[in-house]
Amino acid sequence: MIEESYLPLITWMVALLAVPAILVLRKNPNAREGATFVAALAKFALVLAMLPAVMAGRVLRFSFGEILPGIPLEFRVDGLGMLFALVATSLWILTTLYAVGYMRGLKEHDQTRFFTCFAVSISATIGVAFAGNLFTLYLFYEMLSLSTYPLVTHHGDKAARSGGRTYLSHLLGTSVAFVLPAMIYCWVKSGGDMSFTDGGFLAGKIGAGDGLIVLLAFTLGFAKSGLMPFHSWLPNAMVAPTPVSALLHAVAVVKVGVFCILRVFTGVFGTDTLESLDITTAVTYLAGFTVIASSLIALTQDNLKRRLAFSTIGQLAYIILGVSFLSANGITGSVMHIAMHAFGKITLFFCAGAIFIATGKKYISQMVGIGRQMPVTMTAFLLGSLSIIGLPPFGGAWSKWYLFLGALDAEQMLMAVILVISSLLNIAYLLPVAVNALFRKPPADSGDDATAGIREAPVACVIPLSITAVAGFVIFLFPGLVYDLAQLLISNG
Amino acid sequence: MEFLAAGFIEDNIVPKFNYWIYVILMMIGLYAMITKNNLIKKLIGMAVFQTAIILFYVSIGVKAESGIPILGHGQHHEIVDEGRPSSEVIAKEKFANPLPHVLMLTAIVVGVSTLGLALAISQRIYISFDTLEEDEILDQLRPGGHD
Amino acid sequence: MTEHYPVLILLVPLFGALIATLLGRERQLACWLTALISLGVSSIFAIGNICVLLASGEGELRYRMGGWNENSGYEVGIELRIDMLAALVVAVVVSVGLINTIFAKTRVAGEMREKVAFFYALNQLLIVGLCGIIMTNDAFNLYVLIEITSLTSYALIAMGNRRAALSSFNYIIMGTIGASFYLLGVGYLYIKTGSLNIDDIHTVLQSGKLWGDASITIAFIMIMIGLWIKMALFPLHGWLPNAYSYAPGVVGSFMAPLMTKVMVYVMLRVMLWLFGGAYIYTSGLVWGELVVWMSIIAIVAGSFLALARTDIKKMLTYLIVAEVGYMVGGAWLADGAGLVGSMYHILSDAAMTFCLFLAASIVILRTGDHRLTAFNGLFARMPLTMIGFTIGGLSMIGLPPTCGFFSKWYLISGGIAAGHWSYVAALLFSSLVNAVIFFRIFERAYFGNIKGVVDEQLPDDGDGAPPLTLERVPLSMLIPLFLAGISVLLVGFYNQTLVSWLMDVIPPL
Numbered sequence A: 001m002i003e004e005s006y007l008p009l010i011t012w013m014v015a016l017l018a019v020p021a022i023l024v025l026r027k028n029p030n031a032r033e034g035a036t037f038v039a040a041l042a043k044f045a046l047v048l049a050m051l052p053a054v055m056a057g058r059v060l061r062f063s064f065g066e067i068l069p070g071i072p073l074e075f076r077v078d079g080l081g082m083l084f085a086l087v088a089t090s091l092w093i094l095t096t097l098y099a100v101g102y103m104r105g106l107k108e109h110d111q112t113r114f115f116t117c118f119a120v121s122i123s124a125t126i127g128v129a130f131a132g133n134l135f136t137l138y139l140f141y142e143m144l145s146l147s148t149y150p151l152v153t154h155h156g157d158k159a160a161r162s163g164g165r166t167y168l169s170h171l172l173g174t175s176v177a178f179v180l181p182a183m184i185y186c187w188v189k190s191g192g193d194m195s196f197t198d199g200g201f202l203a204g205k206i207g208a209g210d211g212l213i214v215l216l217a218f219t220l221g222f223a224k225s226g227l228m229p230f231h232s233w234l235p236n237a238m239v240a241p242t243p244v245s246a247l248l249h250a251v252a253v254v255k256v257g258v259f260c261i262l263r264v265f266t267g268v269f270g271t272d273t274l275e276s277l278d279i280t281t282a283v284t285y286l287a288g289f290t291v292i293a294s295s296l297i298a299l300t301q302d303n304l305k306r307r308l309a310f311s312t313i314g315q316l317a318y319i320i321l322g323v324s325f326l327s328a329n330g331i332t333g334s335v336m337h338i339a340m341h342a343f344g345k346i347t348l349f350f351c352a353g354a355i356f357i358a359t360g361k362k363y364i365s366q367m368v369g370i371g372r373q374m375p376v377t378m379t380a381f382l383l384g385s386l387s388i389i390g391l392p393p394f395g396g397a398w399s400k401w402y403l404f405l406g407a408l409d410a411e412q413m414l415m416a417v418i419l420v421i422s423s424l425l426n427i428a429y430l431l432p433v434a435v436n437a438l439f440r441k442p443p444a445d446s447g448d449d450a451t452a453g454i455r456e457a458p459v460a461c462v463i464p465l466s467i468t469a470v471a472g473f474v475i476f477l478f479p480g481l482v483y484d485l486a487q488l489l490i491s492n493g
Numbered sequence B: 001m002e003f004l005a006a007g008f009i010e011d012n013i014v015p016k017f018n019y020w021i022y023v024i025l026m027m028i029g030l031y032a033m034i035t036k037n038n039l040i041k042k043l044i045g046m047a048v049f050q051t052a053i054i055l056f057y058v059s060i061g062v063k064a065e066s067g068i069p070i071l072g073h074g075q076h077h078e079i080v081d082e083g084r085p086s087s088e089v090i091a092k093e094k095f096a097n098p099l100p101h102v103l104m105l106t107a108i109v110v111g112v113s114t115l116g117l118a119l120a121i122s123q124r125i126y127i128s129f130d131t132l133e134e135d136e137i138l139d140q141l142r143p144g145g146h147d
Numbered sequence C: 001m002t003e004h005y006p007v008l009i010l011l012v013p014l015f016g017a018l019i020a021t022l023l024g025r026e027r028q029l030a031c032w033l034t035a036l037i038s039l040g041v042s043s044i045f046a047i048g049n050i051c052v053l054l055a056s057g058e059g060e061l062r063y064r065m066g067g068w069n070e071n072s073g074y075e076v077g078i079e080l081r082i083d084m085l086a087a088l089v090v091a092v093v094v095s096v097g098l099i100n101t102i103f104a105k106t107r108v109a110g111e112m113r114e115k116v117a118f119f120y121a122l123n124q125l126l127i128v129g130l131c132g133i134i135m136t137n138d139a140f141n142l143y144v145l146i147e148i149t150s151l152t153s154y155a156l157i158a159m160g161n162r163r164a165a166l167s168s169f170n171y172i173i174m175g176t177i178g179a180s181f182y183l184l185g186v187g188y189l190y191i192k193t194g195s196l197n198i199d200d201i202h203t204v205l206q207s208g209k210l211w212g213d214a215s216i217t218i219a220f221i222m223i224m225i226g227l228w229i230k231m232a233l234f235p236l237h238g239w240l241p242n243a244y245s246y247a248p249g250v251v252g253s254f255m256a257p258l259m260t261k262v263m264v265y266v267m268l269r270v271m272l273w274l275f276g277g278a279y280i281y282t283s284g285l286v287w288g289e290l291v292v293w294m295s296i297i298a299i300v301a302g303s304f305l306a307l308a309r310t311d312i313k314k315m316l317t318y319l320i321v322a323e324v325g326y327m328v329g330g331a332w333l334a335d336g337a338g339l340v341g342s343m344y345h346i347l348s349d350a351a352m353t354f355c356l357f358l359a360a361s362i363v364i365l366r367t368g369d370h371r372l373t374a375f376n377g378l379f380a381r382m383p384l385t386m387i388g389f390t391i392g393g394l395s396m397i398g399l400p401p402t403c404g405f406f407s408k409w410y411l412i413s414g415g416i417a418a419g420h421w422s423y424v425a426a427l428l429f430s431s432l433v434n435a436v437i438f439f440r441i442f443e444r445a446y447f448g449n450i451k452g453v454v455d456e457q458l459p460d461d462g463d464g465a466p467p468l469t470l471e472r473v474p475l476s477m478l479i480p481l482f483l484a485g486i487s488v489l490l491v492g493f494y495n496q497t498l499v500s501w502l503m504d505v506i507p508p509l
Helices: A007-024 A029-055 A079-105 A111-130 A134-152 A158-190 A208-221 A233-239 A242-269 A271-277 A281-300 A304-324 A328-359 A375-389 A396-409 A413-439 A459-477 A480-492 B006-013 B017-035 B039-060 B098-129 B134-141 C002-023 C028-056 C084-111 C113-135 C139-158 C162-193 C198-206 C214-231 C239-246 C249-282 C287-307 C312-332 C336-367 C383-397 C403-417 C421-447 C475-493 C495-505
Strands: A002-004 A059-068 A071-077 C060-064 C079-083
Touching: A007 A029, A007 A059, A007 A071, A007 A111, A029 A059, A029 A079, A029 A111, A029 A480, A059 C495, A071 A079, A071 A111, A071 A134, A079 A111, A079 A242, A079 A328, A079 A459, A079 A480, A111 A134, A111 A242, A134 A158, A134 A242, A158 A208, A158 A233, A158 C403, A158 C421, A208 A242, A208 A271, A208 A281, A233 A242, A233 A304, A242 A271, A242 A304, A242 A328, A281 A304, A281 A413, A304 A328, A304 A396, A304 A413, A328 A375, A328 A396, A328 A459, A328 A480, A375 A396, A375 A413, A375 A459, A396 A413, A396 A459, B017 B039, B017 C162, B039 B098, B039 C162, B098 B134, B098 C139, B098 C162, B134 C162, C002 C028, C002 C060, C002 C079, C002 C084, C002 C113, C028 C060, C028 C079, C028 C084, C028 C113, C079 C084, C079 C113, C084 C113, C084 C249, C084 C336, C084 C475, C084 C495, C113 C139, C113 C249, C139 C162, C139 C239, C139 C249, C162 C198, C162 C214, C162 C239, C198 C249, C214 C249, C214 C312, C239 C249, C239 C312, C249 C287, C249 C312, C249 C336, C287 C312, C287 C421, C312 C336, C312 C403, C312 C421, C336 C383, C336 C403, C336 C475, C336 C495, C383 C403, C383 C421, C383 C475, C403 C421, C403 C475, C403 C495, C475 C495
Parallel strands: A002 A059
Antiparallel strands: A059 A071, C060 C079
């Protein structure tokens, strides 16, 4: 049931409309951040306004008209897009609050540019979430790469520039080298139609040989998903200010990557086609390898943000793994993991940033005993870690459960074992951080005064991370919305 | 040495000698344009090259036992009914094809202007570099050049 | 009146050139105005031409020069033939000429004080020549017009410094060889077919009786080699980089986008309307495969050579060499999508090259540096110019929504449809190299310091005004840059319309 509506357009536009406001108000930081807040709240409200229609099984559509023969620039809001938009916009509000505290706490330069690019990035993310066809998806995917580049290189020093170079060369390079030709191939094969349809627009039009190549081209080409071997942009992008790492490199950008791959599996090929062609094994093994390898690398990292980055790579690979099982439970797990991991990981990043503001510490080895100074932050870190590991009563437990079921359904015993091992590895690289910080004394020679009392980060930073940590628990109790949206995808597929 | 046999020359060289001459001239010109070091010699080569093509064109207008394409007195007065000169009256086999000649008038003009322009530019080069030898010019450019 | 549009496009600037020469060096403003008005009028006619074509619905306009033999059966006299492709390319040529004339206003007086009148005269003559090339339907006439264009461009390039004179000399040598080869080829065609009218020759060749004939093969090879030299297809590109980069800024900025593109147009014209698709693609010759491979080499080599340059204009000229490879390859894929891509790329490449050359000219003028170091810190100091440069650069890389993306789209789909994967790979490779080239520049412009060194951090200037501004660029230079930038976006935005027009132009293969 498709319904014409202007809501997707307006939702997409809101963040862009904030840009001129941010630029005009650049002399007055309070008004400038006010504009960002208004946009963030409006955007979230608009997404919520579309929720009932989507829950009722309808698809909201807005078309700008044809751009290429047979291909309109078009928004379509369905369950998957809705879920992603909900996660991104709700977390944008919290991140804005956090960013205000972070940027001012560190007296960062060029804050206007920062908030401008942030707004554009969110707009691009929503564009991807709502994209109605492959071309629109690609357009906003590239827009996101370009608009986040100034954020990654925000500090402008040598490390930031080399990080930025890796960032662009990986994301732009893979999208041009793999996605573009694969997309044009689809266009030629499908006879000019590229709209995501239930069951896939390539269904019945492609063979196993070229299907495998196209599938791999898409999977590797959407390198924002951090799938190995094109993952190294993500740790390098950690030079960015922490709000960027938190929202973009734990939620928006990386989730855009896996979201695109989900779309390719469900909207371009269709799970039935993929099953009959039997070409997803390669993706399964690639994702399985990434899960284990990234967890092992994460163990060796001492820089907290880099450890979290490798953890993100592993968690993203879960999502790809889940969808590559092609079973209902696997896909449910994947879609739910987009939301569950988002809440968990953003908490961890918020905490890492809060530690940096309050103490200037970046390395895990420096953080022993830090919980005495920052009890709220480190408690939140503990909760976030538990959610990522997938222990009840936190949101991550649900998605991991379904992923595990998916592996069993698909009779991928090896992958089921990998999921278990990886969860153990998650415990090994996340829990010690929180436990050491909370329950051990700081070493005597660290220069920290254990009796100094509580020195938390600014309130604007502590509030968002507390909210997301609690949200990780709430979402365990009420996973209904996320589950229902995931079911929309399956019932239609 | 088979191709030097008398039959070969009679069959291939003699009836097509105009082509052979133009090809030889053209190759001489091309050789000079590409290999000569002196800019003026290059231009001489260019002139030979262009002339060879003009010869080629002019020679293709030739017909056996035909004259220059100028109408004799009275011929063009004989008008047939439709209002145009009748081909029966003007025997076309008696005249060389004038069209290539006319084309070459234009080509000659083009060639002369190219040559004139090239000479003017080489004069400017001489004024700036004090030489017309290409290697010496390049030597002068090397230290400051970024090529 | 409307039936005379084609010839009026040619006549107005021709007389404008005459007037500009007569006005002489003392009245510079009058010369400029003459050029501006004549090209302005000419571009109105060029747009009128498109409208007439659309309104007539016949697909082509024909104009017999001097009304020769309008009612007789003889093919005597020179004919102009304008289809949609020709009308579009003419419109691009004239409007690029017009915009560049605006751009030239302050530059010419600075760069060549003594020769202002001659510049404007030659400038208009060049446009006349290019438009003539595009519209004529006579093979020999085409040669003359190519030489008119070349002669004016030799003279324009030589107006620069002493290096420009030397580059111009080399261009003369190469250009003459190219044009002479073309002339020879036409001679052979005339021997065999007895006509110089492109349609007549096509009619004779179409029957297929002459396909195996050695003369036709020779004619074909000669014409193609001649055109490839003129359009600088690698490895026949030697003359281009020096000629365009040492030429005065205002000359390079409109010659670079126009000359090679018009020659590609001529190649398409010769392929499809003179020899015909049947001869080119299906007569049992293996040219197609060979030429596509040549174009692949051109794309790869051009990209590599551009990557290795530190001189802004040199780099851009090697990018042109690569772009020529795109179009030649697209034309020889023997596929409708490839042909459309090639035609569309003529338009889009003209727009983006023009945009880049204008921006580069301004940058070189304001910074006094012709190397890539000139871009250091320019986003802060010349934001408007850099916006123009960025649009051009993104288009070269092929990112949406610029026109470069859409031309790549059509070319790649042509490559896929024809099954020529190596051509697709070459296009993608070139995109990646262009990304490296341009993002290297963007990074400099974004972070680089004012003087050479890019390693220290910029002083923190908070959110206030940038510390130093170089952007005292006259409006007469910024407006052309913006028009060029907008046209890059518009050509992209209206790609579907343009492509649907071009589809109709292609004769059945």
